[in-house]
Amino acid sequence: MTEHATPLADWLVIVPVIAALAGAALLLALRRFVWIQHYGCGVVLAGILAGDWLLLQRVLGSGPVAMTMGKWLPPFGISFVADAMGAGFALVAALVAFGAWLSMLATVPQAAVRRGLYSLVLLLMAGVNGAVLTGDLFNLYVWFEVMLVGAFGLIALAGNPLQLDGAIKYGVINLIGTALFLLALGLFYGLVGALNMAGIIGAARSANPAVLSSIVLLLVFALGLKAAVFPLGAWLPASYHTPPAPISALVGAVVTKVGIYALLRVVVMLLPDASSTIAPVFTALSVATMIFGPLAALSETGLRRSTGFMLIGGVGVAISCLARPGETAISGGIAYMIQAALGLSALYLLTGVIEQMLAPRGPESSRGLYTNRPVLSLLWLAMLLSMSGMPPFLGFWPKLLLLQGFLEAGDWLLVFAILANALLTLIAGARLWTRVAWGPSAPLGPVRGYGGAILLAGTTLLLGVAPELLIQVSRIAGAGLVQSGPYVAAVGLAP
Amino acid sequence: MQVGLPFLVGILLAAGIYLLLSRALIRMVLGVVLVSNGIILLIFVAGRLTSSVPPILPSGTSISAAVANPLSQAFILTAIVIGFALFAFLAVLVMRAYQSFDADNSDHMRLSEPAGAPRPPLEY
Numbered sequence: 001m002t003e004h005a006t007p008l009a010d011w012l013v014i015v016p017v018i019a020a021l022a023g024a025a026l027l028l029a030l031r032r033f034v035w036i037q038h039y040g041c042g043v044v045l046a047g048i049l050a051g052d053w054l055l056l057q058r059v060l061g062s063g064p065v066a067m068t069m070g071k072w073l074p075p076f077g078i079s080f081v082a083d084a085m086g087a088g089f090a091l092v093a094a095l096v097a098f099g100a101w102l103s104m105l106a107t108v109p110q111a112a113v114r115r116g117l118y119s120l121v122l123l124l125m126a127g128v129n130g131a132v133l134t135g136d137l138f139n140l141y142v143w144f145e146v147m148l149v150g151a152f153g154l155i156a157l158a159g160n161p162l163q164l165d166g167a168i169k170y171g172v173i174n175l176i177g178t179a180l181f182l183l184a185l186g187l188f189y190g191l192v193g194a195l196n197m198a199g200i201i202g203a204a205r206s207a208n209p210a211v212l213s214s215i216v217l218l219l220v221f222a223l224g225l226k227a228a229v230f231p232l233g234a235w236l237p238a239s240y241h242t243p244p245a246p247i248s249a250l251v252g253a254v255v256t257k258v259g260i261y262a263l264l265r266v267v268v269m270l271l272p273d274a275s276s277t278i279a280p281v282f283t284a285l286s287v288a289t290m291i292f293g294p295l296a297a298l299s300e301t302g303l304r305r306s307t308g309f310m311l312i313g314g315v316g317v318a319i320s321c322l323a324r325p326g327e328t329a330i331s332g333g334i335a336y337m338i339q340a341a342l343g344l345s346a347l348y349l350l351t352g353v354i355e356q357m358l359a360p361r362g363p364e365s366s367r368g369l370y371t372n373r374p375v376l377s378l379l380w381l382a383m384l385l386s387m388s389g390m391p392p393f394l395g396f397w398p399k400l401l402l403l404q405g406f407l408e409a410g411d412w413l414l415v416f417a418i419l420a421n422a423l424l425t426l427i428a429g430a431r432l433w434t435r436v437a438w439g440p441s442a443p444l445g446p447v448r449g450y451g452g453a454i455l456l457a458g459t460t461l462l463l464g465v466a467p468e469l470l471i472q473v474s475r476i477a478g479a480g481l482v483q484s485g486p487y488v489a490a491v492g493l494a495p
Numbered sequence: 496m497q498v499g500l501p502f503l504v505g506i507l508l509a510a511g512i513y514l515l516l517s518r519a520l521i522r523m524v525l526g527v528v529l530v531s532n533g534i535i536l537l538i539f540v541a542g543r544l545t546s547s548v549p550p551i552l553p554s555g556t557s558i559s560a561a562v563a564n565p566l567s568q569a570f571i572l573t574a575i576v577i578g579f580a581l582f583a584f585l586a587v588l589v590m591r592a593y594q595s596f597d598a599d600n601s602d603h604m605r606l607s608e609p610a611g612a613p614r615p616p617l618e619y
Contacts, residue, residue: 165606190541
């Protein structure tokens with residue numbers, strides 16, 4: 001039992017969330033001062049990045065860190081817990097946000113800044129950090145909402161008809177998803193009697209397995225909506241390409257990944273008994289998503305819409321580990337999620353730069369990018385190859401871990417599906433690149449706002465040739481999900 | 496009450512889902528509201544209905560079965576606030592959409608996914 005006050009060092013767990021919320025409020029109050037907005041947001045994001053980095057260091061060194069606020073002790077009170085998965089994901093999300101900020105600095109009009117662009121970015125970051133660091137299922141719902149409010153606002157910010165259309169589709173379907181999540185939580189609370197994650201691990205063992213599996217299926221449906229799993233993901237390619245590219249990058253790389261994060265957390269760590277019952281559901285969902293995503297990307301001409309379909313294919317790869325929840329496969333899934341957040345945000349930012357250059361002529365007739373801007377076009381190609389999982393790039397390593405896990409389990413269907421996804425994504429990416437980059441030279445617009453793209457693509461390339469850090473973090477995170485003992489002990493309950 | 500409320504939850508959810516299936520955006524928004532209210536009632540029931548004794552105890556005593564469950568009421572309060580905020584946002588969004596294009600029929604909302612989008616070339 002936690003009886004003593006939280007040690008000062010453990011307050012680090014909520015520093016990123018508090019920094020983001022306070023920053024958002026401050027920038028909202030100062031919204032007339034455009035320069036303060038521009039650089040204040042960067043300072044706060046750098047602070048969040050530093051906090052998440054320290055947190056990850058601490059967690060890797062000494063296991064999960066927990067704090068419980070107020071004197072409501074677990075399993076009733078709301079705990080904040082950082083484990084390797086949560087801290088690692090928070091760090092990557094902060095890095096993506098920093099890259100997106102660099103790119104917003106150069107491309108976003110002042111009107112958007114006055115409307116509170118940076119407050120919404122920080123609000124979204126508060127939601128993301130809260131969702132991955134909370135140790136309470138109902139609190140996860142609250143942070144999900146905070147994140148969605150930020151994302152709704154960002155997508156609808158410019159308020160032209162295209163963005164309103166995207167925001168409505170995104171908003172309505174995500175509200176339905178949230179309502180279903182809340183429904184599942186209500187039923188879950190009625191059955192188990194606890195919503196603190198560490199408390200659930202103990203309490204769910206004695207619950208009726210049949211009722212529990214049906215509630216878990218409802219949870220999977222709700223979180224699958226948010227993660228854009230195949231039959232539920234039609235909202236994603238309808239909305240993610242409508243806002244300016246840095247916003248697409250932030251929302252596309254971070255928000256759907258939080259859905260996957262929640263799926264992993266709930267299914268693998270909280271309810272390991274139910275997860276084996278519903279594993280066939282995940283096999284079907286992930287195989288369908290892995291094949292559908294790149295096939296739809298093949299049929300698209302819009303650059304960012306096509307990227308959105310590749311994102312959906314990646315969601316399938318990430319959740320495939322839930323069909324065979326062994327330690328290696330889960331580590332692979334976590335590594336894939338981190339890789340996809342970096343790679344996709346770089347891809348969205350690069351696509352935004354390229355779209356602006358091609359804007360005078362329209363993307364359909366666009367050719368000759370390679371002759372004009374060889375470095376930029378090769379960087380884009382590298383990110384596309386990384387998405388498909390070609391060896392020298394970062395996308396290769398998580399898929400290798402996943403394949404290793406599935407081969408250990410002897411699941412040939414998933415092995416085949418992952419390889420097919422890699423091949424189809426490769427074809428889709430290569431066709432996209434060929435169409436834009438090859439051909440005779442033609443006049444292009446200026447290159448603007450590539451700083452964020454260089455940062456994120458550079459990180460992806462660097463981690464691709466030196467993947468030890470990523471693999472080490474995801475192995476620790478995977479082990480922490482499968483063996484939840486240290487997590488429960490950190491919160492202060494008997495494992 | 497414990498028997499009647501689940502039926503009320505069912506009716507609210509069914510009506511909400513029926514409205515969600517409509518083409519008109521305003522009905523979809525009302526459907527979202529009905530669904531979230533149904534779910535709020537469900538959480539209330541999931542916390543077990545008891546007599547109206549407040550869960551305030553003198554120090555040293557422990558909880559007896561006769562007090563109301565404060566946790567589910569705290570959940571409901573949070574869910575109502577969040578649900579209302581999101582509903583307000585969505586209502587404004589729908590109004591803006593109605594002003595700038597024909598959003599009363601969602602079949603016409605093809606701006607972000609144009610029906611006649613160009614196909615990729617078959618050869619290079």
